[in-house]
Amino acid sequence: MELKIDLEKCTGCGTCTFACPFGAIEVKDGKAHVFDLCTDCGACVEQCPEGALFIGVRVAGSVRVQDYRNVWVFAEQRDGTLTKVAHQLMGKARQLADTLGAQANAVLMGQNVEGLAQDLIADGADVVYLAEHPLLEHYRTDTYAKALADLIQEKKPEVVLFGATTVGRDLAPRISQRIYTGLTADCTGLDIDESERLLLQTRPAFGGNIMATIICPSHRPQMSTVRPGVMTVPVPDKSRQGSVERVSVNLADDDLNIKILEVVREARRRVDLEAAKIIVSGGRGLGNPEGFKMIEQLAEALGGEVGSSRAAVDSGWIDHDHQVGQTGKTVRPELYVACGISGAIQHQAGMKESKFIVAINKDPGAPIFQIADIGIVGDLYKVIPELVKQLKAAGAGSKI
Ligand SMILES: Cc1cc2nc3c(=O)[nH]c(=O)nc-3n(C[C@H](O)[C@H](O)[C@H](O)COP(=O)(O)OP(=O)(O)OC[C@H]3O[C@@H](n4cnc5c(N)ncnc54)[C@H](O)[C@@H]3O)c2cc1C
Incomplete structure (x- = not known):
């Protein structure tokens, strides 16, 4: 991990040279250059107005946080029924989006699930991105991760929320790794720092002895998994208007590492x-x-x-x-x-x-x-x- 400069984005403004506590950056020939004194502390990263500085190895170019807008919910469904946490997150996303002056959008993935879109709109969604494909009928890490990561890279949301369910806990880290952004797991509180447009992600830490509020200032989207039951289910407003946007899903059998031969339901009664x-x-x-x-x-x-x-x-x-x-x-x-x-x-x-x-x-x-x-x-x-x-x-x- 080291400080890197995207020279295409760097305008040579020199803000980073003032931000660096070690005098490790200099502007030469209209571009910033890093010297050996750099400790990778990241102080300059936060100050760069162009998003040209970053720590680490990017997989897909650097990020201009201002290019990312809107709050998304991965609207998890099982067998054609939305999970309760999807409703809870949609209600929370609406509040966060209103604070940001942005849209609250849902991503609905599966096969023959279009009928659920209206419920998400009633919960507060402005746009429901509908990703239907035979290979998305049953949840599989590889297909869902690819389809959702592609969509995030195309549409650039600033926040993406997942339920901390078995599926959400599996999917969210794969996405964060693919698109090179942070993820705060198991949040119990979400808020917005309005001046910086930052998602304040609160979760218990150190055995529940403190509540830690975590931010993701330099990468986008800001991603959280949220504990089911923590947020309240919104009262659905059936008269709300929203749109359903069908998105293309680029999946082939080659994208599959796992083939589902048969789905066997667990016989025991599950507690809800x-x-x-x-x-x-x-x-x-x-x-x-x-x-x-x-x-x-x-x-x-x-x-x-x-x-x-x-x-x-x-x-x-x-x-x-x-x-x-x-x-x-x-x-x-x-x-x-x-x-x-x-x-x-x-x-x-x-x-x-x-x-x-x-x-x-x-x-x-x-x-x-x-x-x-x-x-x-x-x-x-x-x-x-x-x-x-x-x-x-x-x-x-x-x-x-
Ligand atoms: C990181 C971490 C995560 C944790 N997560 C959880 C979690 O998710 N959920 C959780 O519950 N705990 C969790 N714990 C454990 C938690 O700290 C407690 O140890 C646990 O909740 C204690 O369970 P208890 O109340 O059943 O047992 P105890 O604390 O032993 O309490 C038993 C109670 O029963 C009463 N009692 C005994 N006999 C009788 C009787 N005959 N009639 C009436 N009352 C009686 C006693 O007076 C006592 O108050 C976690 C701990 C850590 C460190």
């Missing part, structure tokens, strides 16, 4: 915690895996899903699909019941936006009580069976 209105979660306080039978009974009585803390997952009592928190799912149900969960910050990071929180814990000093709307201090093995009994007697599950 992010969409659940009611969640009953169990933690280490259950004491053993059998405790989750009682959690299931309470969830069933309330008509909800079963969640868990990481301690319960790490103990092998329940599958990771159920984990709520920083390294699990982010949820915001109407009702969250935490049973035998202390309320560590990493757990709270995934559930504190729940509308109503009930905590059952035998320790009155447990941190979960600080965010609970109702706290029950007691042994969960006494409290939960009684709750289930009362709820069943009241026929609660069907009424909530």
Whole structure:
């Protein structure tokens, strides 16, 4: 990695010579030249008005950040249905684009998915780029990465957002590598620095002990994956107007490293915690895996899903699909019941936006009580069976 100068773009203005703290740049014959004193600190890169300076080895020429405009969402769909995070991101993209005075656009990829475009427009999209191709019917890293990277290079968005789903976490780094830009993974907050048109990408760091805000000042687009469930789903406006632009997809069988022979659906029922209105979660306080039978009974009585803390997952009592928190799912149900969960910050990071929180814990000093709307201090093995009994007697599950 080293400082490089794109001599075609350099106008010899000399701004970099003043920006360099080491006196390592000089303008000669109308162009900037770098000398051995350069430490690759990058101070000049930020100051160059022409975007002619960059650190590293470019794969596709240097970037003029001002050439990039508009906020994009990779609108992930599965089997012809938009993922919930696609709606969430579209709502956020609309807000960011309004702040930037730009368009909020969606990229919809697949085969026979045109019908979803109107939903994205209702969520706030100005333009939906529709990339349909038989080779895009099922997600594959190589085809999706090529098609999306080509489109980004052609249209030059300044921001591209992906859901931090299995697909998004696989696709976004491939794109960032192909087009040589930065990527902030697993963001929980996005904002705009209006003076610099920078995307402020916030995510937990150092085990959740600090929130780091990351910027990508010298490369475009600015790319983030965003945790599902963190942003709110916008209220769809069916009267909104937007356009659908069909884009050409340049893919051939040669672009495929993987051939799909058959799609076999997983037989087990998948938990959809992010969409659940009611969640009953169990933690280490259950004491053993059998405790989750009682959690299931309470969830069933309330008509909800079963969640868990990481301690319960790490103990092998329940599958990771159920984990709520920083390294699990982010949820915001109407009702969250935490049973035998202390309320560590990493757990709270995934559930504190729940509308109503009930905590059952035998320790009155447990941190979960600080965010609970109702706290029950007691042994969960006494409290939960009684709750289930009362709820069943009241026929609660069907009424909530
Ligand atoms: C980088 C990182 C990421 C993490 N990500 C996550 C995450 O995504 N999700 C997550 O949950 N954690 C996460 N953690 C772990 C987190 O720090 C806690 O260790 C974990 O949440 C504790 O789980 P717990 O509350 O079930 O267990 P504990 O903290 O051990 O709490 C058990 C609670 O049960 C109560 N209890 C015990 N017996 C009974 C009883 N009979 N009746 C009633 N109450 C009882 C106790 O009073 C106690 O409060 C992460 C940690 C790190 C470092």
